[in-house]
Amino acid sequence: MSVQSARRWGLVAQFPAPLKARFARNKLAVAGLLVVVLFFLFCFVGPLLYSTDQIHTDLTQVNLHPSGAHWLGTDAVGHDELGRLMYGGKVSLLVGLAAGVLATVIGTLWGSIAGYAGGWVDAVMMRVVDAGIAIPALFILLVVSAITTPGVPGLIVILGLVSWLVPSRLVRAETLTLKRRDYVLTLRAIGGTHGRAIARHILPNSVSTIVVAATFQVADAILLVAYVSYLGLGVQPPSTDWGGMLSAGLTAAYSGRWWLIVPPGLAIILVVCAFNAIGDGLRDAFDVRGRG
Amino acid sequence: MDTLLYLTRRIAQALVVILIVTVVVFGLLHALPGGPARGILGPQATPQQITLFNHDQGLDRPLPVQYLYYLRQLLHGDLGTSYTLNEAVSRLIEQRLPKTLVLTVLSAVLGLVLAIPLGMWQAVRRNKPADYVITTLSFVAYSTPVYFLGLVLVLVFTQVLRWFPSQAPQGDTVAQVFADPVALVLPVVTGAASMVAVFSRYMRAATLENLSEDYVRTARAGGSRQRAILFKHVFRNSLTPVIAMLGYYVPVLFGGALVVEQLFNYPGMGLLFWGAAQSSDYPVLLGCVLVISVATVVGSLLADVVQRVVDPRVKGGLA
């Protein structure tokens, strides 16, 4: 059952068989995959089955308890909460996924170039990364969001731009060891180009590092979206995301309106957990050492 | 000698990093449209007052001049004066930083003290139920937004159970803060939660890796018990990579401190920073970012140095 569900996921299907098997053996990872798939279905297919108006507010229907008409009640401006969960989930998942991937792509390029070039190029590029790590992301977020409206694409770019640093360090470290591998040296000794070395040897061999980093980046990005929304820098109405829903719901914590807090809170926790578990499973699966 | 050379290099690098930070931060701040004056003086301010403000703060000069001026001030240890708080930035930091340090250091210590044994234990019980349970818990701890976790803790422990006060200690000095240890519990726990999650994962991975090292087999062949091998050998070998991560964790700790300080009414650096961002208080913002980046750089420097102490191999390695 679990192996099958893992197989259904496209990405896994491309991995060599033992990898897939090793991933499938990690029960948490498979559960994580299942959760992610379910949430994607919930957010993208769910609205077809349970349709609600998420564009207009309805001030006559605010703060209603869960009922047959509104399975999870309504929020402070009259949106159906279950529908909102799907609607906001689209943004959270999309932004998380895209920002995580963007950060990984930038980090991978930066890190592999720095690591491969070495010398002063590496020194300069890595000082930039150090400086990036040393500047609080919050500061960048505040400044950038003061300049431009963070729509969904904007948010993706901003979050991608503040979170590529860690993957870039990882990939650089990986590149540093890979470029000294004998097959790269052999290629250099017979006159192969740098581009070929990076494209044919270094990147493919760091793919495990990169894929694992990407998974964790996605998890972190979803959390970051939530954090950013808490600070009031998230997407704007009529759009929303789970973080925005949660922080808006926080004010209702003492009013007993649990349905405004628990569902988005759980959704965030579950999805972030799930991506972490997948990342963990992938790392285990790629890691040939320490088995058995 | 070697160490000295290494340290000089690292410090030089750190200075370069901080210089880059000041340029970036300064540039970004001044890229903001509108300038701070209207925000600081409020809607009622007259255009004359705004001009006067800009002149007083030197904001009417060309940007490079302002930057050089700022650098010169910095070299004299002067971080400028807050636009809104009627204090020198250095004084503000002097007042707030120790409070935040108390919180973050306690959180970090608590986090590590819990995470390290947990991670080792998980590695030993790999893929057993205990490992799964702790892994799941640490994923949950990591995945819960800090503000949500804090809210839940406040709700449960201060409003329902009433075990702890809802506010962190309200004293202004470190000594006063420590005088009220009960009030420190919730803020410290909130700050430590994600730390435990992250570092127990690191520790688990490092321990697993070390357990498959040849030296473990050698020790076992010499008749050492599992427990002795874990504590005498694996522990120290696994700790080094974890220490290396600590340096880069400083900014994350500060981010967490911001939320904790908000939740528990504890005016420290995080709130100073947040308040300054809200009120366009550039000198304070610059000061805070500078402090955080220096802390990060110093943190990773310290982590390196500690690593050199713990791991004799590192000497001469990376430099």
Added chain:
Amino acid sequence: SGSSGTSSSGSHDSINYALPANFTPNWILPIGTAAHLNSNNNAIASTLWEPLIAYDGSTGSMGWNKKGSVATAAAFAADNKSVTITLGDRHWSDGKPITSADVKFWFDLIKANKSQWAGYNPGKAPDNWTAFKTVDARHFTITFDKAYNPQWMLANELSQINPLPQHVWDKAGDAEKDWAYLNNAAKNISGYATNALWKTVSGPYAVKSFSTAGKVVLTANSKYDGGEKPAIPTVNLLPFTTADAEKNALRSGSVDYGYIEATDLDQKASFTAQGYTVKPWSGWAITYMPYNFNNPSIGAVFKQLYARQAVQRSIDQGSLAKVIFNGTAVPGYGPIPQAQSSSFLSATQKSNPYPFSTSAAKSLLSSHGWSEQGGVMTCTSPGTGAAQCGAGVAKGTKFQMQVLSQSGSTVTDNMMSAIQSSLAKTGIKFSIKTAPVNSVLSQTPQCTASQSICKWQLSFFGTAGSWYFPAFPTGDSLFQSKGGANFGNYSNADVDKLISASTTSSSTQEIQEYSAALAKDLPVIWLPEPDYQISVVKNGLGGFSQDPLANFHPAQWKWTS
């Protein structure tokens, strides 16, 4: 010491008052620059140095509170071109009498340093005060440049005067040097409780401690001989980082006088059960969203009155106040605060000339050459004719606008969502961008169409009310052409005339006309005025009413049980 961590002052010898979220007191001097003199610092300063004329709402209605003033009478000349003021028989805490010299000291300081002074507005005080003449130790005369409405002069100008202890503070005998000296001394917060300069006070309280983290302890001034004798010996003013932190403190009972947010109103019962009373505190303020009439893309549309009417008619202030604000806001239809009854309010404004109706709004647009395309109203019939879009509106212009709105408040976010939704029903696309309030203010300046900074269209900075008036609610800097706070460059010659008339003539006729004119001409989008704060007050604390000018008056607080 961690006093606020424990329970509130059971002894009735003290009171714990929660300051607004994220505000730390940091200025003691009753004079200073705009950056220092915000209303909370002001409130603390006025309890230490009593104002000459306390013109506020602390007695229950807007007027001159003589008990809290140093002056006892103000006699305007028949031509309304000067006033002669009588001081009460009052003394500084060091025993010296309060004399005209102390007022003149203030007058000279402000005259000489007016550009630095927070209260300065060109053409207004002190520019329009031409002379200060000391009659005797307790009488003096101030002459104006022309005739003024005495009520306006008292409420908005003379009320700013604050007698200062000249015998202690006049170190140099030179107004400029004294200003610099005093401002410098005030820059040392840690000296507030110790510096001898701040020990000579005239108000009901003196500073006992003033922590740099913002906690202020006031202690009753035993030498106080004015009308507002302090009833509680010790007043603790407590800073809070966030409203949530403050509410947690309230819930655990460690605050006697705090506040909650509109969204918390349904927890009223839990606060009542804890021995609190919930008392909304409404402000003497209006709330609005300015249009940027100079915006290059949509400014021309904003200039059309029918377009502004369509917008205003799409906003359901009644529902917003009731649902979003939980009843803690009052709909406002014009430039005069409506939470309090006053003689300034016109019948036109009160009766709401543009009641909510999206269908009416829609037909307004359709009848002026707009038609809906893809859900958004689009100008299809440009021109200046009666049934056309109007001057400057090009064919194909879409009725879409963006507001730069203050972040950090759930209620504001909800209100914006609701407005967005109802505007959409009219066919007006309304998008929202949020930023911290300071950022909003910085990014929505007065501008001309060619400036890059002029891209803003609508601005909202009124989570806690957009504009707090002095006692006399004139609109001179708000809606007068080129007014200092007329962000959107609204300009209407008739209104300009009414505004100047309201400050000079001595009847309320002009200001009522001004109220009616702006209620009809819609210089901004009128929005509900939220309460200044929803106070939560320990049972047994009484003897005061909450001042709509948003100042607190500790001397009025009493433990009654």
Added chain:
Amino acid sequence: MNSILEIANLGVVFSTESGDVPAVRGVSLRVEPGETLALVGESGSGKSTVALAALGLLPGNARASGGVSVGGTDVMGASEAELARLRGRTASMVFQEPATALDPLTRIGKQIAEVVRNHRDVSRQEAAAEAAELLRRVGIPEPERRASAFPFQLSGGQRQRVVIAMAIANSPGLLVADEPTTALDVTVQAEILDLLRALAADSGTGVLLVTHNMGVVADFADRVAVMLEGEIVETGAVEDVLLRPTHEYTRRLLAAVPRLAVTVTGSGGGSGSVVGEEAEGAPVVELRDVSVQFGRGPRAVRALEEVSLTVRAGETVGLVGESGSGKSTAARVALGLVAPESGGVSLFGADLRKARGRARRALLAGVGVVLQDPVASLDARMSVAECVAEPLRVHRRGMGAGERRERVAEVLELVRLPRELARRGPRELSGGQRQRVSLARALVLEPRLLVADEPTSALDVSVQQTVLEVITELQAELGFACLFVSHDLAVVQQFAGRVVVMRGGRVEEQGPTMSTLLHPGTAYTRRLIAAVPVPDPVLQRERRERRLALGTGAGA
């Protein structure tokens, strides 16, 4: 019976993702006190598995059947606590890899003392003193001072001695040594074998020695067991097995062992020597006074100092010397992978450092490279075909896919690899196959220069022989120059026409192989040759005596 080790009908199965691997089947053997049993056999035949089973140290995925008893204790049935009491006292083990066998963060004295205190109730000081004494016994100079060294501060040979010191700390009855010397060069190897021999003689310790080096077997063992595919195929006294093998596999194994000619009468000399002595070809690669330094400051390593050497067309030059003497570095300098600090390098008469772009590529197109480590030389993510085709993709860009496939198949055939292998990944090959793939890649462009760094180090002797034959044939056909790096003097003697002996980054001596190796000009070369064990127990015994007489002053 009082055998110290008795294994009866041992079977071990590993469970892996791809199914169960039966590694050992029905192995029975015994070791008497004071006796050395050598376990030999082809790579992957289960030698290490037997050794680990003897101490109950099999990894978690192994299932064992049969009986193992050490000093009367049943190892299979024992609890972890019982095993802990047994290990390090009754039986102990020396592992193959000295680099990773020690805890990098614990001082070596403490690690030895730990073993002592595991089994004897002695104070810390006493244990420390004993550790120092053990270090002295294994021949580490200044043992008191060295006891406080960390493993990384020791050379490989010294580290291996520390592991041995740990193993003999409690005078065990049984010592299991799994390839204790493979990672070490011959001089150090000889010393360690002497040490083990002394131990066996002094304290009557029984030794189970796992090795693939027949010289070591001849030097050291009393009896030999030969393993093939998890089973023991032949057992007997060392003279019998090595000199009169009965099983066909044993015979094959012994036939492939390269023998170092030690007298002038020995045939020796491969094809290389034919051209070698005249040395008339044009210089293909030339190092002139090359110095190389790694690192900076006080930790700098001078890897090469004023090294000059020339390889001419059609000639094979053997580069020999002890480990760390700079052989690989010299090869890398020749390839342009390491920039010399001073001195010059020319390739085909041109200065590689000055060549740029197209010219550089043209120069390098004539170079074939086999680097030292066969595992690291192939990208595990490529198929064999892709690996071999890579030089074609770099230099013959116009070549069509079909043509390329043809050429790859051709070369694979040259190195005696079946065509089907082309689709597999490097991980799915044996070590020997991998090394041949790497050779195929070096030959695919028909090079004018082949630089081969230990191209046979990881191979079984039988595979090694095949590979060397291939290179020789090709050289005869293509006439390329060959720089051949090896620490195995026997191989070099067979294969190279000229030999360059290196020591500590300098060229110690060079000359035609035959004359240099038979009449070495320096004491260093003599010592190097004397330390090579020959796979003949009788001959080897004589050689050992002579070597000891020569005096091994060289402390590691």
